Amino acid sequence: MATTGTKKKPVGKMLVMGLISLALYALLLIKQDEVNLMFGKGGWYAFLPIITAFVFSFVHGSFTGDFWTVLGVEAARKKKEVK
Amino acid sequence: MHDIATSFINLDAITIAYLFGVGFVGGLVSGFIGSGGAFVLTPGMMSLGVPGLMAVASNMCHKFPKALVGSMKRFKYGQVDVKLGIVLGVSAEAGVLYGAGIQQKIKAAFGDAGSNLYVSVAFVVILATVGGFVLYDAWKTYKSGNTNTEEKAGKLARWIQSVNIPGTMVYFKSINARVSILFTIPLGFATGMMAATIAVGGFVGVPAMIYVLGAPSLMASATELVIAFVMGLGGSFKYALSGMVDIRLAMIILAGSLFGIQLGAIGTTYVKTFMIKVVMGVIMVIVLFSRGLMVPVYLSQLQLIDTLGEGTVNLLKTSSFAIMIFALLLGAFIVLRAMWQGRRAERLQHAAGALEHGEV
Numbered sequence: 284m285a286t287t288g289t290k291k292k293p294v295g296k297m298l299v300m301g302l303i304s305l306a307l308y309a310l311l312l313i314k315q316d317e318v319n320l321m322f323g324k325g326g327w328y329a330f331l332p333i334i335t336a337f338v339f340s341f342v343h344g345s346f347t348g349d350f351w352t353v354l355g356v357e358a359a360r361k362k363k364e365v366k
Numbered sequence: 367m368h369d370i371a372t373s374f375i376n377l378d379a380i381t382i383a384y385l386f387g388v389g390f391v392g393g394l395v396s397g398f399i400g401s402g403g404a405f406v407l408t409p410g411m412m413s414l415g416v417p418g419l420m421a422v423a424s425n426m427c428h429k430f431p432k433a434l435v436g437s438m439k440r441f442k443y444g445q446v447d448v449k450l451g452i453v454l455g456v457s458a459e460a461g462v463l464y465g466a467g468i469q470q471k472i473k474a475a476f477g478d479a480g481s482n483l484y485v486s487v488a489f490v491v492i493l494a495t496v497g498g499f500v501l502y503d504a505w506k507t508y509k510s511g512n513t514n515t516e517e518k519a520g521k522l523a524r525w526i527q528s529v530n531i532p533g534t535m536v537y538f539k540s541i542n543a544r545v546s547i548l549f550t551i552p553l554g555f556a557t558g559m560m561a562a563t564i565a566v567g568g569f570v571g572v573p574a575m576i577y578v579l580g581a582p583s584l585m586a587s588a589t590e591l592v593i594a595f596v597m598g599l600g601g602s603f604k605y606a607l608s609g610m611v612d613i614r615l616a617m618i619i620l621a622g623s624l625f626g627i628q629l630g631a632i633g634t635t636y637v638k639t640f641m642i643k644v645v646m647g648v649i650m651v652i653v654l655f656s657r658g659l660m661v662p663v664y665l666s667q668l669q670l671i672d673t674l675g676e677g678t679v680n681l682l683k684t685s686s687f688a689i690m691i692f693a694l695l696l697g698a699f700i701v702l703r704a705m706w707q708g709r710r711a712e713r714l715q716h717a718a719g720a721l722e723h724g725e726v
Contacts, residue, residue: 308621312377315614319374325609332427332611333603339617340431340624347624348439351632358443358635359712 297349304343311335374612375415382618384410388694389428389622395697396623397436397630399646400590401568403623404429405653406694408565409687411615420612423605425565427616428623430598436627437591443635445584447540450575451592453547454554458567458593459600461558469562479667486664488563489657496573497650503577504643513638516582523580540575540585553578554593561597568594569650576643583642584634626698633701636708645697652693659686 311318322331351357375381388410392403404425411421440446473481507513519527519541527543534546553574561567568590575586605611634642659682666674674682 304621308617311614311617315374315377318613322606322611322613323374323609325607328609329603329606332606332613332616333599335613336427336431336602336616336620337434339620340435343621343624344431344435344438344628347628348435350625351628356629356632358632359708 292353293349294353297346297353300342300346300349304339304346307339307342373417373420374614377614377618381414384414385615385618386622389619390626391622391694391698392619393432393436393623393626394630394633394701395626395645395649395694396432396591396594397439397627398587398633398701399568399630399642399649399697400572400587401566401594402649402697403694404565406690407619409690413687416612416615419605420610421615422565423602423610424612424615425619426598426605427602427611427613428619430595430602431620432623432627433591433594433598435624436631437588437595439628439631440588440591440634443588443631445588445634446592447538447581447585447589448592449536450538450540450550450579450581451589452596453536453538453550454557454571454575454589455593455596457551457554458558458561458571458597461555461560461567462562462597462601463558463604464555465559465562468559476668479664483661483664483668485563486657486660488560490654490661492560492564492569493650493654493657496569497647497654499577500573500643501647501651504640504647507640507643513640517576517639519580520577522578526578527580538579538581540581540589541579543580545579550579557593558597561601567597569646572642572646583639587634587642587646629705630701633705633708636712637701637704641700641704645700648700649693649697652696653690656686656689656693659689 321328322335388403388407392407395402407425407428408418408421411424412418416424437446437451441448469481469484472484476483523541526549527541527545529546529549530544531546531548534548535544536547536550537544553571557567557571557574560570568587571593572583572586572590575581575589576583581589602611662671662674663679663682665671666679
């Protein structure tokens with residue numbers, strides 16, 4: 284539901300996280316040959332994709348959450364009544 | 367492992383857009399019903415030239431961070447039973463390992479066609495019984511006009527909640543009762559086995575939580591995200607140990623699916639809870655037809671029926687994939703439509719409230 288304007292929208296945070304997310308994706312794609320080589324080694328290198336997934340989920344997850352908030356798409360305020 | 371370096375596909379703009387798009391739709395459905403998307407993503411990646419095992423591994427590596435974000439979002443809405451999720455997730459992990467072992471044995475004995483036939487038959491049988499039941503239940507609720515009333519535990523769930531096995535009883539807030547873990551362990555195990563077999567454990571996990579344990583649909587679908595996180599994390603690490611994860615594919619899908627899962631999670635706060643059953647049942651029944659179409663192809667490859675012509679095989683394969691994409695898109699459409707209606711209803715309610723209090 285669109286906010287009534289009383290709550291401040293996290294525009295700044297969204298932009299910062301969006302830029303970090305963009306940088307992470309750019310890095311991943313620019314360095315994809317090196318990444319594939321290292322991540323494909325297996326063994327102890329198995330931690331790399333797991334850590335990467337956590338980092339991306341934190342940064343991009345925060346960005347996407349704020350993205351919908353800024354657009355005014357938020358959870359219902361009175362859940363019980365519309366359930 | 368020596369051929370892994372050559373297994374990484376080249377990524378162009380179209381491939382990236384395709385993975386992002388399927389990720390978004392899959393995420394939207396997952397955020398709403400707790401699972402979904404994998405049944406399109408894995409064959410979708412394979413159609414791009416990704417080897418089967420790498421497609422499964424990369425799908426799993428996008429699933430656990432997606433499930434983490436989705437479950438945290440739905441936790442904020444008070445819909446997640448973390449304890450039930452972890453208890454089921456751990457036993458599901460064992461089910462994944464067992465299911466993968468069975469898959470390997472079938473593949474060794476009957477080859478790729480045998481393995482594919484096993485997966486398709488499992489799909490058809492599970493989706494026909496569980497999916498049919500879920501859809502029937504949603505239809506019954508709709509016809510009864512009780513779509514606004516609180517869900518009540520069924521007979522089976524009430525019986526399970528009444529069984530007291532000393533030393534094994536655990537209280538779960540979603541069920542609001544103590545249940546023996548001797549019941550939850552096989553359910554988690556079955557969920558994991560399904561995840562390893564048909565890639566969508568939630569098609570068993572969510573209905574099991576609703577009908578066997580007596581959890582409300584909203585909490586069952588949210589708790590499934592915790593199970594998916596636990597299973598996905600363990601599974602991803604297992605595949606990563608042999609370098610099978612293509613992190614580029616996983617993260618691109620994640621890019622789309624995190625937009626989707628946030629929206630799907632928000633959607634659950636607007637809709638009537640029986641809509642979760644509707645979306646899940648509809649997707650399951652349509653996917654059932656998609657996999658059913660492939661059964662003759664594998665039977666023919668195993669020479670259990672007359673050999674099918676190349677044109678027929680291609681037609682069946684294309685139709686099967688198209689139906690799967692349709693299932694996912696229809697699911698996403700129902701979610702968005704229900705959410706839109708819920709938002710409109712809330713807006714009207716607030717407007718009426720404001721009028722009543724003389725604010726306008």
